[in-house]
Each structure stands twice: as structure tokens, then as C-alpha cells.
Amino acid sequence: MTTEHESPAPQPPGPEFQDRVHRSSGGIAGGVLLLAIILWLGFDAMVSGTGRTPWLALAGMILALPLVIAFTLRPAVYANADRLRIRNPFRVIVLPWGQVAALRSGYSNEAIGKSGTKYQLWAVPVSLRARKRAARQEARAAGAGERGLSRGGRGATAGAGGGASEPIRAQADRFMADLRELQETRENAESAQGEVRVRWAYEIVGPALAGAVVLAILLAVG
Incomplete structure (x- = not known):
């Protein structure tokens, strides 16, 4: 008596390869530096400033931080x-x-x-x-x-013929x-x-617009 074995159900094909990602290392480094400077100056103004200065610093940070992130850390392919x-x-x-x-x-x-x-x-x-x-x-x-070809003669020529470099x-x-x-x-x-x-990217546009509106109101009122 023979026993029939059911063949396993075919599995869905997986992706050929994962996402290949490219980002600008120079942009990331510059963005981190700019963010550190903005946070340092902004918090210093909020802590030690008087009058409207803390509020202007806060509004400026809300406007500047999303824009710096947008143009430096965010771009990717x-x-x-x-x-x-x-x-x-x-x-x-x-x-x-x-x-x-x-x-x-x-x-x-x-x-x-x-x-x-x-x-x-x-x-x-x-x-x-x-x-x-x-x-x-x-x-x-x-x-x-x-x-190398001129010095090696035929031997170098034969070796070089093995393949072209990128x-x-x-x-x-x-x-x-x-x-x-x-x-x-x-x-x-x-x-x-x-x-x-x-x-x-509403997560970038929204905070930046909010910071711009608050900053404009503070400047107009003052």
C-alpha cells in the first residue's frame, strides 16, 4: 500500500532584496551641529532672557528645528x-x-x-x-x-586581459x-x-507654520 504525501503549499516569493538606502553623511553631520547650536542658544535665551525674549526664543525654535531637520536629517532615497x-x-x-x-x-x-x-x-x-x-x-x-604594461610586456598584457576594472x-x-x-x-x-x-510631510510643515505664526504674532504685538 502506498501512501500519498501532499506537497507543501507554495510560499509567496519574498523580496529580491531589502531597501537600499542612501543619505548624505555631510548633511547629517551639518544638521546635528545646527540642531545643537539652535537648542543651546534657544534654551539659554529662554532661561536667562527677560520680557518677551523667552517667548521669541521658543517660537524661533519651533520654526527653526523642523526646517533644519527637513533639509539635513530627513532627506533619503x-x-x-x-x-x-x-x-x-x-x-x-x-x-x-x-x-x-x-x-x-x-x-x-x-x-x-x-x-x-x-x-x-x-x-x-x-x-x-x-x-x-x-x-x-x-x-x-x-x-x-x-x-605596468610597458614594463611587463606580454606577461602583463596577458594578466591585464583577465578582466576590466570598474x-x-x-x-x-x-x-x-x-x-x-x-x-x-x-x-x-x-x-x-x-x-x-x-x-x-505635514509632520514638518505643521510645526514650522505654527512657529512662524507665533513668531509673527509676537513681533507684531511687540
Whole structure:
């Protein structure tokens, strides 16, 4: 007598990889420094100030802190197999790869939707200095390779033919190249289709507006 074994139910496929995240280390460092200065000056004015000074300091902090966070700590870019999520100072944009027409790098890095709308990637700033430094490193590496070939003769030529090295690029340019490769690979995937979603960052806009209103009232009354 044979016993039939039921095959296990197929498991839903998992994501190909987790979100790849890019944030500006310089922006984070600058934001932490600015926040520390604002908090130090603000609390000092609230404790030692007289008259309207503590209230002006409080209103100024309510206005300044969200803005500093928005432009320094908040920006980030998340990419996975299905979509690109851009967290800018005041908005969050979710772009399925099927809706991305191009990823362009110039004086700023941008994602261009199929509708023609441009979305700047605040978390991936362009550094001309980093590009020049990468170009100098690439030139030095090419020069060193040519000298090695001229000294090594045929042996060096054979060794060099084993594979080409990756070009040296600035960090932001490497990340954009990875995004372009991902977009070209996944733009026609079924799971990478959908509508573009844009959400305003009310958690940033709300406190900043409240601080601005309170500060304006205090200045007008005084």
C-alpha cells in the first residue's frame, strides 16, 4: 500500500532584496551641529532672557528645528526591486520603476517620471569636487596601468586581459549608476507597475507654520 504525501503549499516569493538606502553623511553631520547650536542658544535665551525674549526664543525654535531637520536629517532615497521612494524635505514621492522614464545627473540628481515630472533627489547631492577627485584617481590608475604594461610586456598584457576594472566614480554617481541599472532591469516587471504617489510631510510643515505664526504674532504685538 502506498501512501500519498501532499506537497507543501507554495510560499509567496519574498523580496529580491531589502531597501537600499542612501543619505548624505555631510548633511547629517551639518544638521546635528545646527540642531545643537539652535537648542543651546534657544534654551539659554529662554532661561536667562527677560520680557518677551523667552517667548521669541521658543517660537524661533519651533520654526527653526523642523526646517533644519527637513533639509539635513530627513532627506533619503530608498530603492528596492519594485519602486524608488524619495524622501525630500517636504514631500515623499513613491515611483514604481515602471513609472520612471530616466534618472538624470547634472548639477543635481533627478528622477523623471513618465509624465515628464521631475523629482529632485535631495539625499544624493552632486559634488563637483568629488567628481574631480574621482577623475584624478581614474587618471592616475590609468597611468599606472599603462606603465605596468610597458614594463611587463606580454606577461602583463596577458594578466591585464583577465578582466576590466570598474571606473572610479564619486559616491553619488555610483549610487545613481546603480539606480539606473535597477530601473532598466525592473521597469517591465509586473510588481514594479503602479501609480506615482506623492505625500506632503505635514509632520514638518505643521510645526514650522505654527512657529512662524507665533513668531509673527509676537513681533507684531511687540
